Amino acid sequence: MNSAGFTSQIVAKLLGVMLFGTVLSAATPAHGTSTLLCKGVVACLLAGRSDAGYAALGIVSYWNQTPGHNCTNYLAYRLTHGGRLVARPPGTGSAYTWGDAARKSGVPVNDSPRVGAVAWWTAAAIGNSSGHVAYVEEVRADGSIVLSEDNLTGDFDWRHLTRGAGWPSGFIHYPQSDGSPFGTFDSVSAPLAGQIDFWGTSSDPDGFLLVVPVAPSYQVTLGGPRGTPGVESFTFTTPYFNFHRTRGVTTRGPTTMYLYALNTLLTKGHDVLLGSRPVTIRDASTTTAAMVDATITAATVPRIKVTLAPTTAAGRVDIVRGTTVLRSFTFASGGTRTFTLSLPYQVRGTHTIYARYVGSTRHLPSSAKVTLTVS
Structure with a gap:
């Protein structure tokens, strides 16, 4: 570049600072490029681009991912073989979950590619419901990257990717594990x-x-x-x-x-x-109950007999009619007790009454239903 051209650029930048207070850098191209370098395990091997043994070992599941042609199983294999030893963060399922699951476990996720990192796309970024992940094989001087990947509806491949539309949503930098669960x-x-x-x-x-x-x-x-x-x-x-x-x-x-x-x-x-x-x-409990007199007159005071088992059960028992608690009493231990409800002048008809044990720190609640007829 000649000195006149250089000087004109400096002047333009200074004018920009004076008018707008800052200088905007050149915009990232709207569309990145994705160039297929090889497709299929054999073709990639002939091109000097390995699948790290996945074709032979990808028939089993790693990180509980779907075996075979699948981006997540391929990445799980790469992260646990060939000298890599990565623990799977909780929540790591379909590809679109990988970045968020990593962040929640404290694993760095950023826009800085590095060899061995996982390139990750959200479902929206890749245009499907599953998202996508790929293995960063190379980072070039111009900032572009070379990826290896497998695909659920396709085949294993390597490709070259430049920044712009289609660039990964982030790069996951998993730490090396000591091998512990x-x-x-x-x-x-x-x-x-x-x-x-x-x-x-x-x-x-x-x-x-x-x-x-x-x-x-x-x-x-x-x-x-x-x-x-x-x-x-x-x-x-x-x-x-x-x-x-x-x-x-x-x-x-x-x-x-x-x-x-x-x-x-x-x-x-x-x-x-x-x-x-x-x-x-807690243990189970059993509550049984019976009216001492199943049929009474309106002027008779009703009595109820309640049995709570086992003998280790203790706590409150409520006698309930509808939403009304007629009486509450406490068992010091399981057994049988008879109680007067102290409700003379009953409404004539048939009434459903419940004996409800509320439970304790050792026993679960239980209840029994009885019927009282007032003539």
């Missing part, structure tokens, strides 16, 4: 007597037997962390990243559940405590 303890409840119901997510990034993923194993302790004397403990295995289990247990009352993901034997890493949560595990 990674996941969450989502919830636990005890809706049925003597049973816990819990949900979680986890995977072991190097949990493979040769090349086939091994179903991860877990340990549960109730009443304290493992190693604590007297805790109830059990283990289980599930092949799924997201898991839901129900289990009968002997522990009763308020307690704390600890959930551990067990590291796959003979692999890197260690067992991990996914979390602990409080839960109250």
